[in-house]
Amino acid sequence: MEIEDFKGKIDLSGVSYSEAEIESIFQLRTKSTIKNINRKMLLDALLMIITAILLISLTFAIGLRSRYYVSTQIIGLSLLLLAHYRLKYLHLNKSDFHHQSIREVISSTYRTFKKYWIGYHIVVPLMMASLSFKLMLDLSHDINMLFSIFISVCSGLVGLMVTNIVAKKMYHKEYNKLKEVYQHFEH
């Protein structure tokens, strides 16, 4: 039998729910909307909070002179990142199927995802490098400038490595899958 022979003649749906069943599914699912919040976003945020707590604890543990100042900076940065996670979640989950086709939504989600992917690989190392440079200056005013730069570059490289590992672990499969679907529609 040819595929053409099935066209318009095959019942693809298979099952049918009663109105009451649809209503119960709907009630059940809408009541637990909170559970639908992107798990990846929560993991991101959790990871960041743990890192912030660890860094603050470290400043106290080593008895850093400017620990209150450094801790305030870490908290400020964390709040900024939390706002970023929320924005990212809203951005990545925003789909307008009234005006956009599947290809358009997939393309825009993929492009957004890609921007974040590249952005993380640039911003995080830069942030780590600048923070460590600032920390070096805070620690001592008569510190060798070349040594400070060297430590900053190393921190930046570590940041890049960690970002790459974390991003791959958390998003690689999703990113690749989205890329694959995107390519299917684009080519």
Add this chain to the structure above:
Amino acid sequence: MTTEKQREFILLIDEYQKILHSVCRIYTDNTIDHEDLFQEILVQLWKGYANYKGTAKISTWIYRVSLYTAITYIKKVMKTRTIRKETEYESVTHQKTEESEEELLFVAIKKLEEAERGFILLYLEDKSYKEMSSILGISESNVGVKLNRIKKKLKSIMT
């Protein structure tokens, strides 16, 4: 959202549930996954329903949300199913005399890529190239080209 709006939405789903079930059947291979995907699509449709202004045909909008949800949902839940797909097709092929051609077609469809399944679903539901173009977002001529390619692939899987 008022209860009235919810009622309106449930009636709409009741009327168009065939679309949701077709998508679920094409993208899942057991009842539990079918139900899960149905619920997921329902949630996504409800999210978009508040802003529905009738700019797109209602069935077009439902197809877009359902197919997009199925394509993106599969990566979260069904990544462990790749190995099973191979074995299932083989077992159905061995029972060729007993199983219907329709079942063979379904198993073969599930061996296609996620995006390709969307094309074949719309084709089997006898949608015009114009409708398919509007749902998927590619030109009508491109729909034809892609469909031919997918049909050839499907034939080679089935033979």
